[in-house]
Amino acid sequence: MTTRKASSKPSPRICRAVSAGVLIALLALGPAWAAETRVGLASTDITPPLGMPMAGYYHARGADGVLDPLWSKALVLEQDGERAALVVLDIISVTREVTDEARAAIVKATGIPGDHVMISATHAHTGPELAKRSQRSDDMGGRQQIAVDYTARLPGLIAESVRRASEQLQPVRLSACKGQCQDLAFNRRFFMRDGTTAWNAGKLNPNIVMPAGPTDPEVGVLSVESAAAKGPGQILATYVNFAMHPDTTGGSQFSADWPGALSRVLGGYHGSNHLTLVANGACGNINHVDTSWRGAQKGPGEAHRIGVMLGAAVFQAGKALTPVTVGPLRARSERVECDLPQLAPGEAEEAWQTVAAVKDDRGANFMKLVRAYRAIAVADRQGKPHRLEVQAIALGRDVAWVGLPGEVFVELGLAIKKNSPFAQTFVVELANENIGYIPDRRSFAEGAYEPESSRCAPGSGEKLAGVAIQLLTQLHRENAGLADATR
Numbered sequence: 001m002t003t004r005k006a007s008s009k010p011s012p013r014i015c016r017a018v019s020a021g022v023l024i025a026l027l028a029l030g031p032a033w034a035a036e037t038r039v040g041l042a043s044t045d046i047t048p049p050l051g052m053p054m055a056g057y058y059h060a061r062g063a064d065g066v067l068d069p070l071w072s073k074a075l076v077l078e079q080d081g082e083r084a085a086l087v088v089l090d091i092i093s094v095t096r097e098v099t100d101e102a103r104a105a106i107v108k109a110t111g112i113p114g115d116h117v118m119i120s121a122t123h124a125h126t127g128p129e130l131a132k133r134s135q136r137s138d139d140m141g142g143r144q145q146i147a148v149d150y151t152a153r154l155p156g157l158i159a160e161s162v163r164r165a166s167e168q169l170q171p172v173r174l175s176a177c178k179g180q181c182q183d184l185a186f187n188r189r190f191f192m193r194d195g196t197t198a199w200n201a202g203k204l205n206p207n208i209v210m211p212a213g214p215t216d217p218e219v220g221v222l223s224v225e226s227a228a229a230k231g232p233g234q235i236l237a238t239y240v241n242f243a244m245h246p247d248t249t250g251g252s253q254f255s256a257d258w259p260g261a262l263s264r265v266l267g268g269y270h271g272s273n274h275l276t277l278v279a280n281g282a283c284g285n286i287n288h289v290d291t292s293w294r295g296a297q298k299g300p301g302e303a304h305r306i307g308v309m310l311g312a313a314v315f316q317a318g319k320a321l322t323p324v325t326v327g328p329l330r331a332r333s334e335r336v337e338c339d340l341p342q343l344a345p346g347e348a349e350e351a352w353q354t355v356a357a358v359k360d361d362r363g364a365n366f367m368k369l370v371r372a373y374r375a376i377a378v379a380d381r382q383g384k385p386h387r388l389e390v391q392a393i394a395l396g397r398d399v400a401w402v403g404l405p406g407e408v409f410v411e412l413g414l415a416i417k418k419n420s421p422f423a424q425t426f427v428v429e430l431a432n433e434n435i436g437y438i439p440d441r442r443s444f445a446e447g448a449y450e451p452e453s454s455r456c457a458p459g460s461g462e463k464l465a466g467v468a469i470q471l472l473t474q475l476h477r478e479n480a481g482l483a484d485a486t487r
């Protein structure tokens with residue numbers, strides 16, 4: 001936690017107002033923080049060996065090729081001696097254990113404190129299945145030696161990307177903006193003619209009445225420009241925050257899905273050394289499937305189409321980039337207790353039989369299997385509530401990041417953005433750990449896939465969002481110099 005007292009660069013008007021004596025004293029002391037912002041960037045290849053089990057679905061599959069490599073991409077930000085690291089991984093999700101080990105290695109290698117490090121997963125569905133102490137992971141291959149070895153290596157690879165980034169800090173100019181990308185992401189839950197709520201209702205389905213919720217077309221952009229030149233400098237990196245499931249490529253070859261395609265599109269303009277970091281937004285119920293369009297929407301071509309469309313939105317937004325006002329860099333994490341969902345009597349016992357018996361998960365038994373893995377995971381906690389990390393990082397009064405511990409429904413992400421005092425808030429899901437789906441309260445009542453597979457009780461999402469807004473409010477007050485000095 002940052003304890004540095006907030007201060008700000010004296011404005012010219014204030015300087016004229018203070019007496020000469022005070023001014024001399026101020027000059028002798030120097031500014032409380034340097035105006036210079038520095039950023040370091042690095043990426044480490046985390047593509048697993050072939051044969052590695054892949055994550056993403058309710059059936060086991062091993063990787064037999066590499067379409068495009070997977071990366072741990074790190075952006076280290078430094079302001080007045082304070083540093084924070086934003087890391088994005090081309091994998092489906094990150095575990096508590098991997099984050100804890102990576103943070104410990106990062107502290108050791110760089111001195112950046114753990115709660116100043118946000119490690120998020122893009123949620124690519126064509127990456128590795130990590131070993132993660134859950135029955136579903138075990139059944140998808142997470143217990144295989146190759147997965148255990150890879151999972152043990154991953155924290156070191158993440159720390160390596162942060163270490164190299166922190167060794168390459170250079171003066172930069174940061175700018176941010178909110179772009180828009182319409183008609184690319186869709187709410188994948190639908191109200192149906194028979195009164196039910198359906199998940200992925202299918203293309204051109206005449207029984208769809210309307211989507212059951214909103215989307216978030218906002219494209220959050222942070223642009224990192226080299227400050228070496230007086231005029232426009234080289235764009236070194238672009239941090240993109242957009243809410244949409246990356247499950248477009250499919251198949252059994254490793255791929256970073258549309259975040260990889262977007263990186264190629266932005267790199268095509270800014271040059272091969274440019275780094276694109278994609279932090280997924282609150283996309284628990286959002287995907288790329290347009291049910292009103294008959295297009296197939298699957299495969300590497302679809303990832304490319306999305307990369308081009310989203311890339312166009314980022315380029316368009318680039319014209320509206322606003323310089324980020326320099327200010328203190330602070331970070332804070334809080335552990336939030338979230339209850340377990342109720343299980344029916346005998347549900348866990350029956351779940352074990354289901355998991356043993358169900359072989360065809362793609363057919364009529366899919367939801368049976370989903371509910372069974374949920375019951376096993378919930379029973380395994382023996383009544384112990386979750387303690388989930390909500391993290392906030394703020395730079396000055398303009399820009400903040402929020403890290404949330406699972407697949408968050410878009411309604412919750414929109415509520416955080418609406419109530420954040422920062423002009424630009426990046427809501428990052430699947431940050432630091434993953435509890436699975438985090439629906440809003442209303443969606444729990446409506447049922448279907450995500451609420452019925454959720455490992456947390458109704459109301460957990462609102463609680464986590466509430467803490468996120470609280471942390472943002474505190475950091476904003478402190479960065480504005482309004483904080484109680486005794487805090």
Ligand SMILES: [Zn+2]
Binds near residue numbers: 123
């Ligand atoms: Zn998902």
